[in-house]
Amino acid sequence: MMEWMPQGLWFEVCLKVFFAFMMVGAVMTMAGYSVLAERKVSAWMQGRVGPNRTVLPFVEYIPIFGPLLKKLGMFQPLADGLKFLFKEEIVPGHVNKFYYYLAPLIALVPALTTMTVLPFGQMYWNDGTVSTLALADLEVGILFVFAVSSLGVYGIALAGWSSNSKYSFLGGIRSSAQMISYELAMGLSLLPVFLWVCAPGSSESGLSLSAIANSQSGGAWLFLVQPLSALIFLIALFAETNRLPFDMPESETDLVGGFHTEYGSFKFGIFFVAEYAHIVIGSAIFTVIFLGGWHFLPFIEDPWPANWIGSLLGVGWFLAKTIFLIFFFIWVRWTLPRFRYDQVMHLGWSKLLPLALVNLIVYLLIVTVIDQNAAANL
Amino acid sequence: MNAVDLLFWLFAVLSVGGGLSMVFSRHPVSAAMFMIVSLVGVAALFVLLESFFLAILQVLVYAGAVMVLFLFIIMLLDVGPEAGKGKLSHFKTGIFGLLATVLLVGILLTLGNSYDSLALDQSIWPELSESKDGASHSLPFSTKVSSFGYGLMTKYMLPIQVSGFMLLAAMVGVIILSKKTPDREDLK
Numbered sequence: 137m138m139e140w141m142p143q144g145l146w147f148e149v150c151l152k153v154f155f156a157f158m159m160v161g162a163v164m165t166m167a168g169y170s171v172l173a174e175r176k177v178s179a180w181m182q183g184r185v186g187p188n189r190t191v192l193p194f195v196e197y198i199p200i201f202g203p204l205l206k207k208l209g210m211f212q213p214l215a216d217g218l219k220f221l222f223k224e225e226i227v228p229g230h231v232n233k234f235y236y237y238l239a240p241l242i243a244l245v246p247a248l249t250t251m252t253v254l255p256f257g258q259m260y261w262n263d264g265t266v267s268t269l270a271l272a273d274l275e276v277g278i279l280f281v282f283a284v285s286s287l288g289v290y291g292i293a294l295a296g297w298s299s300n301s302k303y304s305f306l307g308g309i310r311s312s313a314q315m316i317s318y319e320l321a322m323g324l325s326l327l328p329v330f331l332w333v334c335a336p337g338s339s340e341s342g343l344s345l346s347a348i349a350n351s352q353s354g355g356a357w358l359f360l361v362q363p364l365s366a367l368i369f370l371i372a373l374f375a376e377t378n379r380l381p382f383d384m385p386e387s388e389t390d391l392v393g394g395f396h397t398e399y400g401s402f403k404f405g406i407f408f409v410a411e412y413a414h415i416v417i418g419s420a421i422f423t424v425i426f427l428g429g430w431h432f433l434p435f436i437e438d439p440w441p442a443n444w445i446g447s448l449l450g451v452g453w454f455l456a457k458t459i460f461l462i463f464f465f466i467w468v469r470w471t472l473p474r475f476r477y478d479q480v481m482h483l484g485w486s487k488l489l490p491l492a493l494v495n496l497i498v499y500l501l502i503v504t505v506i507d508q509n510a511a512a513n514l
Numbered sequence: 515m516n517a518v519d520l521l522f523w524l525f526a527v528l529s530v531g532g533g534l535s536m537v538f539s540r541h542p543v544s545a546a547m548f549m550i551v552s553l554v555g556v557a558a559l560f561v562l563l564e565s566f567f568l569a570i571l572q573v574l575v576y577a578g579a580v581m582v583l584f585l586f587i588i589m590l591l592d593v594g595p596e597a598g599k600g601k602l603s604h605f606k607t608g609i610f611g612l613l614a615t616v617l618l619v620g621i622l623l624t625l626g627n628s629y630d631s632l633a634l635d636q637s638i639w640p641e642l643s644e645s646k647d648g649a650s651h652s653l654p655f656s657t658k659v660s661s662f663g664y665g666l667m668t669k670y671m672l673p674i675q676v677s678g679f680m681l682l683a684a685m686v687g688v689i690i691l692s693k694k695t696p697d698r699e700d701l702k
Contacts, residue, residue: 145517235543235547274566275566275658275659276570276659279567279570280570282574283573283574283577286573286574287573289578290550290582290585293582293585293589294543294547296589305589308589309586309589309590312582312586313586315582316579316582319578319579343659
């Protein structure tokens with residue numbers, strides 16, 4: 137009989153689990169504070185104040201610091217979370233109970249699973265080696281993200297169906313159709329990017345996210361090289377995260393609340409957090425692919441030293457870019473009006489998809505020409 | 515029995531159990547969900563074989579795209595548990611079940627025999643570098659994405675072209691079938 141698990145492996149597995157919890161904590165905290173940012177930014181854009189009353193009892197009396205935190209509404213996410221937890225839980229009598237309870241979980245799990253392959257920085261070790269900071273730096277990272285996030289649609293579709301209400305059902309159907317439509321444009325928009333990075337003669341190959349971030353070190357960021365891909369990817373990202381102007385599944389003016397009309401208390405809270413977790417992860421992935429990841433500005437080598445300070449600064453810089461993109465998501469939401477459903481479908485199928493195909497073919501030709509020239513010069 | 519074996523049995527039970535539950539569940543939505551469980555279980559088995567690319571394709575194509583459409587149609591048509599009742603009599607169903615069982619047992623026996631005849635250190639797959647077309651490039655068979663791509667573009671070029679053409683034909687066929695002619699009377 138073989139040994140159950142080698143001695144050293146136990147430690148490694150425990151360490152991985154610990155790291156996983158830290159990552160979940162970081163992303164969930166960012167998701168929580170994105171909700172606060174959404175409320176604050178929308179308030180500023182509409183000339184309001186936003187949440188500025190919530191505070192923990194003892195923090196309030198710290199001079200300067202306490203009132204500032206209160207004014208910024210830093211404790212609002214905590215209060216919101218507790219509110220969801222302590223609300224009366226109502227289950228409508230006409231729902232399919234099993235799938236009704238299952239749907240929020242199915243919506244949250246893919247949002248949290250995609251973060252496993254997300255690289256967020258580099259570790260410079262003392263012996264000069266450099267390794268990527270990620271839970272699992274898979275060679276097929278971007279495909280993993282697509283695969284897992286495509287499972288998220290089940291949560292919304294099941295929520296709409298199991299609620300047994302017309303509004304929820306329409307929301308669920310709209311969402312499934314929208315997500316399937318925009319996945320195509322999203323995948324196609326990334327093909328030229330990988331074609332460019334993994335062009336013949338380059339050292340990179342495969343679909344790894346960390347390789348694509350490192351390819352932008354000290355050179356052009358990929359959104360400068362491939363602006364059209366970046367634009368299509370960004371639009372598809374908005375559609376996949378169900379954010380305005382693409383929030384068809386829950387457009388409150390015509391569907392009450394869309395797929396979560398029949399949901400209340402903590403079950404609604406899970407849907408809510410899943411949406412913001414999607415935004416956080418989506419922003420991070422856009423940063424890695426198009427905005428240079430943890431590397432400094434385009435055409436400038438990283439100014440930080442190659443030690444642990446550099447690692448920290450790199451992660452911080454990555455976070456700053458991600459937070460800017462989250463702000464961009466919120467900015468767009470409070471600026472643009474919502475599309476009509478047929479406009480969404482029209483944009484997806486007859487605008488973005490052909491555009492992504494043309495983009496792919498143009499870059500295919502460019503890469504081929506460059507490759508041929510390189511071969512001729514040898 | 516070590517941890518990997520335990521994971522293997524877990525996911526094997528998940529995929530086979532999911533498949534059986536899919537067949538036996540009365541409600542079409544439950545059947546679709548069990549099929550997803552089964553597909554994800556098979557994907558996990560691929561991961562245990564360190565074939566991440568296949569696992570991801572399994573989830574991306576089957577669980578993420580094909581089954582969404584299945585579920586979509588089931589929900590749109592609002593088929594209930596009674597829709598699963600076929601028109602076949604018990605006798606016919608029994609015969610088909612028997613045939614399927616014989617087929618399954620036959621396949622299992624054949625596979626089991628061929629598995630025994632393999633030496634343990636011998637790989638089932640030929641090295642790509644040994645094959646005719648891959649000779650110039652010595653890229654050994656591996657689970658890496660690039661080796662998949664290399665194989666598809668060299669040794670399996672014809673199959674990929676043929677399957678691509680078949681998919682194109684299917685797509686054109688669907689467009690023609692679903693296209694509404696403005697007025698059928700004009701065509702006559």
